[in-house]
Structures are given as structure tokens and as C-alpha cells.
Amino acid sequence: MAETAATADFLGATQAQAMVRISPCQAQVGCTANNEMSVVRSPCPALNTLANHGLLPHSGKGITTEDILSAFAIGQNFAADTVQGAAVAALALCSNETGTTCTTWDLDMLDKPHAIEHDNSLSREDYNFGKDNNTVFSPEIWGQVLRIWRGSPIIDFKLANAARAERVAVANATDVPGWYVPAVAAGFHETAFYLSLFGDPVEGNARQDWIDVWFQEERMPFELGWTATQRQTITEASLDAMVAKLQAVA
Numbered sequence: 001m002a003e004t005a006a007t008a009d010f011l012g013a014t015q016a017q018a019m020v021r022i023s024p025c026q027a028q029v030g031c032t033a034n035n036e037m038s039v040v041r042s043p044c045p046a047l048n049t050l051a052n053h054g055l056l057p058h059s060g061k062g063i064t065t066e067d068i069l070s071a072f073a074i075g076q077n078f079a080a081d082t083v084q085g086a087a088v089a090a091l092a093l094c095s096n097e098t099g100t101t102c103t104t105w106d107l108d109m110l111d112k113p114h115a116i117e118h119d120n121s122l123s124r125e126d127y128n129f130g131k132d133n134n135t136v137f138s139p140e141i142w143g144q145v146l147r148i149w150r151g152s153p154i155i156d157f158k159l160a161n162a163a164r165a166e167r168v169a170v171a172n173a174t175d176v177p178g179w180y181v182p183a184v185a186a187g188f189h190e191t192a193f194y195l196s197l198f199g200d201p202v203e204g205n206a207r208q209d210w211i212d213v214w215f216q217e218e219r220m221p222f223e224l225g226w227t228a229t230q231r232q233t234i235t236e237a238s239l240d241a242m243v244a245k246l247q248a249v250a
């Protein structure tokens, strides 16, 4: 991704500037004849956030692997090895869906159920409740998580596991019979993602207020003091080590 004003924002401009969605419409895939963006989003809060800030194409369309590596490095201080595999999986999903060899993909392609997407998400409904419900934030589903956390300012491994366990239990009980497919490994990995992003990459202990803004509003919580470089770079090795700790206390 070429260096844009959005990139510069994350590299050190003011918080107010970083909050503005500044991508000029004409320069982007997805700009309509009316000079408006036709925007698509995904089931992943991390990808949606980066698109909302303009570090991925704001349209959510025409995403390359290079875009992903650069957006996660600049926007969230993630090493390339943490997202390389998912970026390849997204390209493969696009190729399967379109019957062509994709070199780019769109965020809404990830809504295909039980592909990369899975059930018992923390922040959106499972796919079988209606089209598009797995790409948009659900206050009701997120409310189930917040009830488990009971206003605790810091989310540790046990609280994070308890939230996921609650969502598994509710999905099991309420999904259309025969629909629900467990996604245990993905759940642990995604938990390690958000605990690392908003806490310590070794110990977890993430700030609930930061996590909450990110899930609910799909933006980075700059005004609450979050910055991309406040902690060490997150690597696949640090994520794997955290997954092992989460499993040990599950």
C-alpha cells in the first residue's frame, strides 16, 4: 500500500487527524459515479477497523496481500508472519468463489459461513440468522460478552475464556439444529489477537475499554490513550505462546 495521509496519521500525527476517514474517493476501487464510496465490510473487526481508518482501501475492495502486511504493521504493530497465512487463505477463498485466480479480494467475500468465518463469534450473530448478519456488529451478542466481564477494567486469560465459553454455549443452544460447528482453535487464536492488541503480548491483561471501542465502533481507541507502538511487535510466536496459556487455564 502506498504511503497515504492515513499512514502518516498512524506514524505520529495528532489523534484527531487519525480519526478522520480521509481517503479521496476517486483514488479508490469502489468509488461510484456519484463520487461516493460503495463500502463493503467483513466479519473481522481488525480488517474493518483498518479499512475504516483508510489503512486498507476504505471501500473494502481490491485488497492485496501487500496491503494486509503493511496495514497490520503500521496500524497495529503486527509482524508479517501473524497475517500472511490469513491473507493467503482470503485469496484462496476468493479464487474458489469466483472460479478465477484472484490477486485481490473484497472484505465481504469473508462472510462465507464455515470457510474462514465461523460460529460462536463474540460480536456478531452466526450466519444462519440471515444474510449479512455476520459482517455487522451485534449489540445483543456483544452484550453476552459484557455480562460475563461484569465491568472488569482488565481482561485476563480466564475472563477471555469465559466470554468465549458463553458464546459457545449460547450458539449451541440457539443455532438452527445441525448448523453449529465448533471453532475451538480459531477462537483461542482470535482471543490471543485482541488480548495482545490491547494488553501485553505475553501476559494478556487487556484494557476492557479499548477492546470495547474496537469491537463496537471498529476503530482504534486513540482518545483513550491507545497507540500502535506502545508495546513490542506481536509475532506468530508470541500469539502461539499466548494460545498455549489460554488453553492451559480453559
Ligand code: HEM
Pocket (backbone or CB within 6 Å): 043, 044, 045, 046, 047, 068, 072, 078, 082, 083, 086, 087, 090, 110, 116, 117, 118, 119, 120, 121, 122, 123, 124, 134, 190, 191, 193, 194, 197
Ligand atoms: C488477513 C488477515 C485476516 C483475515 C483474513 C481475518 C479474517 C477473519 C474472519 C473471517 C473472522 C470471522 C470469524 C468469525 O466468524 O467470528 C475474523 C474474526 C476475528 N478476527 Fe480476523 N482476520 C485477519 C486478521 C486479524 C488480525 C491480525 C486480528 C488481530 C487483532 C484479527 C482479529 C479478529 C478477532 C478478534 C476476530 C473475532 C471476532 C468475533 O469473535 O466477533 N484478525 N477474522
